[in-house]
Amino acid sequence: FLPHLIASLEQVDQTYIMVKPDGVQRGVVGDIISRFEKKGFKLTGLKLYQCSKDLAEEHYKDLKLKSFFPKLIDYITSGPVVCMAWEGCFGVVASARKLIGATDPLQAGPDTIRGDLAVPTGRNIVHGSDSPENGKREIALWFKEGELCEWTPVLTPWLRE
Ligand code: UDP
Ligand code: MG
Numbered sequence: 001f002l003p004h005l006i007a008s009l010e011q012v013d014q015t016y017i018m019v020k021p022d023g024v025q026r027g028v029v030g031d032i033i034s035r036f037e038k039k040g041f042k043l044t045g046l047k048l049y050q051c052s053k054d055l056a057e058e059h060y061k062d063l064k065l066k067s068f069f070p071k072l073i074d075y076i077t078s079g080p081v082v083c084m085a086w087e088g089c090f091g092v093v094a095s096a097r098k099l100i101g102a103t104d105p106l107q108a109g110p111d112t113i114r115g116d117l118a119v120p121t122g123r124n125i126v127h128g129s130d131s132p133e134n135g136k137r138e139i140a141l142w143f144k145e146g147e148l149c150e151w152t153p154v155l156t157p158w159l160r161e
Pocket of ligand 2: 128130
């Protein structure tokens with residue numbers, strides 16, 4: 001059982017976080033990045049990017065049948081977004097969702113990004129993957145090879161038990 005335990009301790013996951021166009025326009029990119037940095041996640045990819053309709057539709061393909069889908073695609077393509085790949089120990093995807101808060105910012109707790117900075121669901125300023133599988137899928141969708149950076153922060157031994 002020991003190798004299994006060690007493997008699970010060493011397991012890292014990735015999550016795709018994106019500041020949506022309203023977050024960029026409102027100048028809260030730094031605040032949002034800072035929250036993930038302070039939490040101790042490792043940044044492995046970062047770019048400002050104007051996405052195509054095709055990419056936005058592929059990213060949100062699970063929501064294709066929702067009534068808000070066309071508006072969502074207009075919103076996401078309305079200006080540049082900030083694409084980020086963050087890495088952390090097992091649980092990083094769920095932990096990032098906690099920092100982001102509920103989809104409806106009015107339901108999001110205080111001290112969460114959406115709870116602090118947003119009001120309507122249709123302008124909730126940030127995206128975060130909902131599972132490790134989607135984290136991988138979305139990072140592969142938004143970043144080309146060579147745009148991601150593998151590195152070992154010197155603080156790693158200080159952050160792990
Ligand atoms: N959305 C919307 N109206 C809704 C539900 C969702 O405009 O009633 C938008 C909102 O921007 C949300 C995105 O669609 O962030 C994706 O929806 P999802 O349910 O995946 O929420 P999330 O994972 O972003 O919290
Ligand atoms: Mg989602």
